[in-house]
Amino acid sequence: MxxxxxxxxxxxxxxxxxxxxxxxxxxxxxxxxxxxxxxxxxxxxxxxxxxxxxxxxxxxxxxxxxxxxxxxxxxSCETVSAALEEKLTAIDAHMKQLRETRRRVESTLRYLKENPGAENHADVSRIRF
Amino acid sequence: MxxxxxxxxxxxxxxxxxxxxxxxxxxxxxxxxxxxxxxxxxxxxxxxxxxxxxxxxxxxxxxxxxxxxxxxxxxSCETVSAALEEKLTAIDAHMKQLRETRRRVESTLRYLKENPGAENHADVSRIRF
DNA sequence: CTTGACCTTAAACCATGGTTTAAGGTTTAG
DNA sequence: CTAAACCTTAAACCATGGTTTAAGGTCAAG
Missing domain, CATH: 1.10.1660.10 (Multidrug-efflux Transporter Regulator; Chain: A; Domain 2)
Known part of the structure; x- marks a missing residue:
């Protein structure tokens, strides 16, 4: 072929x-x-x-x-299984990280809605997570 | 400075x-x-x-x-808020994709545990999701 | 006056996972 | 015989987000 x-x-x-x-x-x-x-x-x-x-x-x-x-x-089957298990763990870590980022984005969004005047860098960088 | x-x-x-x-x-x-x-x-x-x-x-x-x-x-505050909302949507899409991949990894793992003899490519590629 | 710390630039290099291009050889159908 | 379709290679290019290197200028302390 x-x-x-x-x-x-x-x-x-x-x-x-x-x-x-x-x-x-x-x-x-x-x-x-x-x-x-x-x-x-x-x-x-x-x-x-x-x-x-x-x-x-x-x-x-x-x-x-x-x-x-x-x-x-x-x-071997065991080698592949172990790699898959590791991949599951990595995916879980990735998801956790993604959830944390999502929480921080929401928090920033909330801050902006509560402080509609915050239009400059200093204001935004005052946000605390 | x-x-x-x-x-x-x-x-x-x-x-x-x-x-x-x-x-x-x-x-x-x-x-x-x-x-x-x-x-x-x-x-x-x-x-x-x-x-x-x-x-x-x-x-x-x-x-x-x-x-x-x-x-x-x-x-403007609105521009930033809109971007943050979009980012939330993108994160959600990313998480959904990650959950789907996780499901497929688990499914593959299950297949290997149920078929311990599947050691070659043809066997593994026979997996259906 | 020299040494070290700091600054400058352009260009090369890194990883990841490829695609595209240029210049050419081969094969098949008409 | 010729044109299209297929194959070959090496090298350049793409995006992303930088770091590293080389070759040099500047500045403060001793």
Whole structure:
């Protein structure tokens, strides 16, 4: 399979697939005699897997670390589970941070509604959280 | 006040203050005869204001847009309130997205616990959300 | 008069996740 | 045979928010 077909079947642009290769996220592709990259059908699943992990909030570096155990080997179920648990914790921390920011935005908003004359920097910076 | 003192009083590195200037977020500073930037005390509040806005989730471009009404003028209370309301909405959308991702991570985790043999890409990519 | 602390600039560099472009080789249909 | 469609590479570019570096000017103390 040439890169164009792999691109169509995964929905990822060919440029991104090449980028993943140069980034070391996927191994260097086999080459046809004309120099074109030649992919195995298994690469479809592998790219979908990467896309799934990305949509779950994993960075390319994290994905790279998860994929790359011994060459040819697959990450163990436990390794992936542990990464997912960590990701849950990270999401929870992110949500907590977001809630705190939301609270601070609301507090600022409240201050402005209660003090409609506060139009300069000094006034606004007087807000305390 | 030279940039070093402004830096100390705001807690922002001088490099960042210069960057804000070249980015157009703050106006070009007055210069002392020796060419050094010379700041007015009001810049302390202005930078603190920027830092506050940043901590509330505003990008430098958003802050720039909010600060820059007519030169010398301050954004109206209504303009700022509207921006804060929009930011609340954006935060809510972000949190919703984060909850959805969390749900998908948990779902994946559940799948792995229920199917401990699923060690290859094809297996994992078979997960449905 | 020299040393150190402070200031200046432009330009390069960092991370993240790519896309775009330029210049060219290959292949396939008509 | 030619044109379109596909492939190759390296390098530049994008956004975001800066920091770091190099090469130099200025200023205060001793």
């Amino acid at each position: 040439k890169i164009g077909e792999l691109s169509e079947r995964t929905g990822l642009p060919a440029s991104r697939i090449r980028f993943y290769e140069t980034s070391g996220l996927i191994p260097a592709a086999d080459r046809a005699p004309n120099g074109y990259r030649d992919y195995d059908a298994s690469m479809i699943e592998r790219l979908r897997m990467i896309d799934l992990a990305k949509s779950l909030g994993f960075s390319l570096e994290e994905i790279s670390g998860l994929m790359a155990t011994s060459p040819g080997e697959r990450p | 030279k940039i070093g003192e402004l830096s100390e009083r705001t807690g922002l590195p001088a490099s960042r203050i210069r960057f804000y200037e070249t980015s157009g977020l703050i106006p070009a500073a007055d210069r002392a005869p020796n060419g050094y930037r010379d700041y007015d005390a009001s810049m302390i509040e202005r930078l603190r204001m920027i830092d506050l806005a940043k901590s509330l989730g505003f990008s430098l471009e958003e802050i720039s847009g909010l600060m820059a009404t007519s030169p010398g003028e301050r954004p």
